[in-house]
Amino acid sequence: MNYGPISTPPEIPAGLRAAAEAARSRLESHPRVLSSRLLSHSPMVIEVVPRPTRMGLDDWAYLFEDLYESDDPLVGWIDGFTGVAVPEVQMREWVAATVGRLETLPVRRVLEVGAGSGLVMREVLRLPGVEHYVASDVADTSVLRLRELAAVEGRESTVHVLRAAAHDVGELVTGTFDLAVLNSVVQYFPDVAYLVEILRALARKIVPGGHIFVGDVRDPLHLPALYRERARSRGRGAVLSEQRLDHELAVSADFADDLPRLVDRVTAAEVSPRRGVTPTEMTRYRYDVLLHVGCRVPPLPNPVVEGARDMDTVVERLAVDVEGAVVNTFDSSRFGRFPTAVDPEHLWRTATELGQVWWIGRQPGRDMSVLTASRQPAAGAHFCLSWPRMQARGPYAQPPLPAATAAALREELAVEASLVGGQPVTVDLVWHPRMEQ
DSSP: OOOSOOSOOTTSOHHHHHHHHHHHHHHHTSTTEEEEEEEEETTEEEEEEEOOOOTTHHHHHHHHHHHTTSSSTTSSOBOTTTSSBOOHHHHHHHHHHHHHHHTTSOOSEEEEESOTTSHHHHHHHTSTTOOEEEEEESOHHHHHHHHHHHHHTTOTTTEEEEEOOHHHHHHHOOSOEEEEEEESOGGGSSOHHHHHHHHHHHHTTEEEEEEEEEEEEEOGGGHHHHHHHHHHHHTOSOHHHHHHTOOSOOOOHHHHHTHHHHSTTEEEEEEEEOOOSSOOHHHHHEEEEEEEESOOOOOOOSOEEEOOOSHHHHHHHHHHSOTTOEEEEEEBGGGOOOTTOBOHHHHHHHHHHTTOOEEEEBOTTSOTTEEEEEEOOSTTSOOOOOOOOOOOOOSOSSOSSOHHHHHHHHHHHHHHHHHHHSSOEEEEEOOOTTOOO
């Protein structure tokens, strides 16, 4: 695969050109490297696309076997800040936040990948209109728990549970679905190429007008802040040690914006903050993505109000304006103590009090700390905002691998390239949207 110029620019001195070619040649012979290109010769910086991998999937499966042995599905979850068990009240809020997203969507036929102990499945089965539910997981203990849950809910005839890795679900599951759910599982994927593979397989299973919900996605842009908070709360002095312990995948919100261009049949992507009152790792450093599959995408509604920088103004404009009105670019209080910052959860709850439905999310290309809100139609009606379509960007400004894996691979490749290049080499790891699986 080649996603850009691979030869060094002709103006580079012959000696440096030879060193750069030697370093690139050494890198492209590495089993973990798919392609590379020279970004700079002084200092020497080489951009590398790692080869897609499934390394680490078995390790996570082994971990989950132990996690799901508990009789209480709310037990065993660890707080990312403190390293201790998450309080039950926070776990219930986390489940309610996810189910609250799903209950507004068509749920007649649901496919959940990585269903775990059934926290989401149990609540979705209680929603009106659910006729068929397929749940998969890689852990045997999870499969047993899910089948027990189906029996307790009296839904054995409508629930099908199978043991399967995410990449096998597309082949093993037959039929079509209104909704596919990937909730809090993307962080266990080996790389972003694997995520795209899974989403492409799921999109082929979704009926026109259906959705794919990708919940609890870690945001790499805010990982440094998360590492600092962890280091403080756990008594570690070095942020670098937190990075080296981080084996979970983070996915850029810019990457999520590009999913309609990367996944066939996906017509729109909505990126929103996690719901919740309690300031946890999930509410502050993660986000949700709702993918619309074969849905009609209307033009951006009017009026669009810019510069509503405080809570009262945002609430006033949404409450009295017409359906579809957009209030743009206000600061989220989850990322700083700005005097005028707006709490997205407060907006959602205000809408409920007013008997209205407000969409709170992120406009493509913006940081998650800057949000957009819109007055939606009545609950249950299909709704999405259509921002101007952009060409797929990339390579993305994020490692395409978990932080610990990326750091180790980056160091290994830099050492190898430096040995043959005769000078220090910096290696940047990227994933590019034009790369073929």
